[in-house]
Amino acid sequence: MLEGDPEVEITGIAYDSRRVSPGDLFVAVHGLHVDGHHYVGDAVAKGAAAIALERRVEVPKGVSVLRMPSTRIGLAELSAEFYGRPSRRLKLAGVTGTDGKTTVTHMAEHVLQASGVVAGAMSTVAFKVSGREVDNVSGQTTTEAPDVQAWLARMVEAGAACAVIEATSHALVQERVRACDFDIAAFTNVGHDHLDYHATWEEYLEAKARLIDLTARAADKGVEKTAVLNRDDPSYEHLARRPIPRRWTYGMTTASDLHPLDLAITGSGSRFRMKTPLGETDVTLNVPARFNIYNALCAAGVCLALGVAVEDVGRGLAGFEGVRGRLEPVDLGQDFRVYIDFAHAAGSLASALAELRPFTRERLIVVFGSTARSDHDRPGMGRAAAEFSDFFIITTDDPLSEDPSEIARDVQAGAEGKAPGLDFEVVIDRRAAIRRAIEIARPGDTVLLAGKGHERSMRTARGSEPWDERAEAEAAIRERLAVS
Ligand SMILES: Nc1ncnc2c1ncn2[C@@H]1O[C@H](COP(=O)(O)OP(=O)(O)O)[C@@H](O)[C@H]1O
Ligand SMILES: [Mg+2]
Numbered sequence: 001m002l003e004g005d006p007e008v009e010i011t012g013i014a015y016d017s018r019r020v021s022p023g024d025l026f027v028a029v030h031g032l033h034v035d036g037h038h039y040v041g042d043a044v045a046k047g048a049a050a051i052a053l054e055r056r057v058e059v060p061k062g063v064s065v066l067r068m069p070s071t072r073i074g075l076a077e078l079s080a081e082f083y084g085r086p087s088r089r090l091k092l093a094g095v096t097g098t099d100g101k102t103t104v105t106h107m108a109e110h111v112l113q114a115s116g117v118v119a120g121a122m123s124t125v126a127f128k129v130s131g132r133e134v135d136n137v138s139g140q141t142t143t144e145a146p147d148v149q150a151w152l153a154r155m156v157e158a159g160a161a162c163a164v165i166e167a168t169s170h171a172l173v174q175e176r177v178r179a180c181d182f183d184i185a186a187f188t189n190v191g192h193d194h195l196d197y198h199a200t201w202e203e204y205l206e207a208k209a210r211l212i213d214l215t216a217r218a219a220d221k222g223v224e225k226t227a228v229l230n231r232d233d234p235s236y237e238h239l240a241r242r243p244i245p246r247r248w249t250y251g252m253t254t255a256s257d258l259h260p261l262d263l264a265i266t267g268s269g270s271r272f273r274m275k276t277p278l279g280e281t282d283v284t285l286n287v288p289a290r291f292n293i294y295n296a297l298c299a300a301g302v303c304l305a306l307g308v309a310v311e312d313v314g315r316g317l318a319g320f321e322g323v324r325g326r327l328e329p330v331d332l333g334q335d336f337r338v339y340i341d342f343a344h345a346a347g348s349l350a351s352a353l354a355e356l357r358p359f360t361r362e363r364l365i366v367v368f369g370s371t372a373r374s375d376h377d378r379p380g381m382g383r384a385a386a387e388f389s390d391f392f393i394i395t396t397d398d399p400l401s402e403d404p405s406e407i408a409r410d411v412q413a414g415a416e417g418k419a420p421g422l423d424f425e426v427v428i429d430r431r432a433a434i435r436r437a438i439e440i441a442r443p444g445d446t447v448l449l450a451g452k453g454h455e456r457s458m459r460t461a462r463g464s465e466p467w468d469e470r471a472e473a474e475a476a477i478r479e480r481l482a483v484s
């Protein structure tokens with residue numbers, strides 16, 4: 001319902017009153033922490049030409065008002081319109097799941113580009129348009145709808161024929177990718193290791209399943225609407241019931257449409273022959289860990305469904321060098337391995353260590369800390385390090401206003417039976433902790449630097465300071481190489 005001038009000219013769309021420019025349409029949405037309806041006055045003061053609302057709020061005279069049942073849906077649809085429905089002008093794949101979304105997104109984007117398709121991608125780590133990359137510093141994996149649409153529009157402008165975007169369940173619930181016309185819905189896994197409440201897992205799964213529904217009813221662009229599903233995951237039965245014209249499954253067994261044959265795990269990755277619904281191809285993966293075989297199968301399904309030839313998929317995967325901060329090797333010729341990983345919770349820390357174990361001849365050393373966010377199981381992280389590594393260094397990771405030493409004590413509490421000095425150390429200064437780990441590493445050891453991954457800042461009581469885990473690791477290795 002519209003009140004006021006229906007011909008009002010809109011120059012932009014804003015959902016954050018602090019970022020309203022004169023002439024913008026301000027859409028009041030219920031965020032995680034704030035409700036935009038409380039900031040209508042501020043938005044008008046900053047020059048908003050029109051306001052979209054789902055609740056009754058007083059709006060000064062002379063400002064056009066759009067009332068709608070859901071401003072979240074409104075924000076998505078209005079943004080898509082504002083930017084000219086960019087997702088109808090390229091083929092679009094969405095990637096969701098608990099783990100591996102970012103990796104699959106960038107793998108698929110890499111394969112597309114490598115096979116000559118101009119492509120775009122949006123993930124936790126970066127926005128990419130035609131091979132050019134911009135860091136994602138928004139703090140959100142899937143940004144709000146206007147940003148999603150703006151990026152898609154930029155991709156179209158740059159001539160992109162395809163785009164791959166990472167969609168968290170949060171984003172799906174909040175309708176951030178609602179006005180995206182998907183062609184492919186890809187799923188990694190839907191873990192429920194730490195969910196004791198079945199209903200919660202079902203709800204979580206339901207949120208993710210919406211990606212299939214969005215895809216099935218999206219505008220037709222001549223690509224058969226396809227769901228790419230992990231057959232080996234407990235989510236499979238549930239997801240396979242969602243109606244969609246085509247379903248491709250991937251997994252380790254021949255029951256899946258895409259699966260590996262003659263799989264060989266190598267020192268730095270794997271090699272296999274990949275069976276697909278469209279033929280076979282040889283694949284060499286230069287990224288470690290078994291889960292990356294799953295990620296590669298998933299990305300292959302996405303690319304095949306988007307029209308890439310099967311041989312090009314094989315060739316493209318071989319050239320994929322991993323995602324920044326995801327088991328990212330740091331190799332300056334030293335005689336021990338160093339990896340950077342984003343794992344910053346007990347479960348992901350345990351699985352990153354478990355993945356590195358088979359590639360480690362001697363000791364597995366890990367540097368990590370717990371963040372200020374209270375939803376992280378600090379003793380659990382200590383337990384994971386104690387169980388899966390041979391030596392660990394507890395350090396600092398985004399403590400915000402909390403005392404890093406106290407956080408470290410909470411972590412240490414989980415490392416029962418482990419002796420300080422012998423089995424682990426606490427080195428609060430992260431730079432010093434990284435240097436310490438590199439200093440004690442011996443030939444054949446693996447050092448995992450966990451938690452910061454691709455992030456570019458360290459958030460402390462003093463505010464946000466620049467941080468570059470790779471630069472720190474390289475500096476430490478260079479120092480070590482210089483003295484030995
Ligand atoms: N398919 C997978 N299954 C389980 N764990 C994975 C998988 N892919 C990646 N991981 C782990 O999760 C971490 C995050 O990977 P990422 O691709 O960033 O996933 P997401 O974007 O879903 O958080 C990786 O560093 C790795 O330790
Ligand atoms: Mg991600």
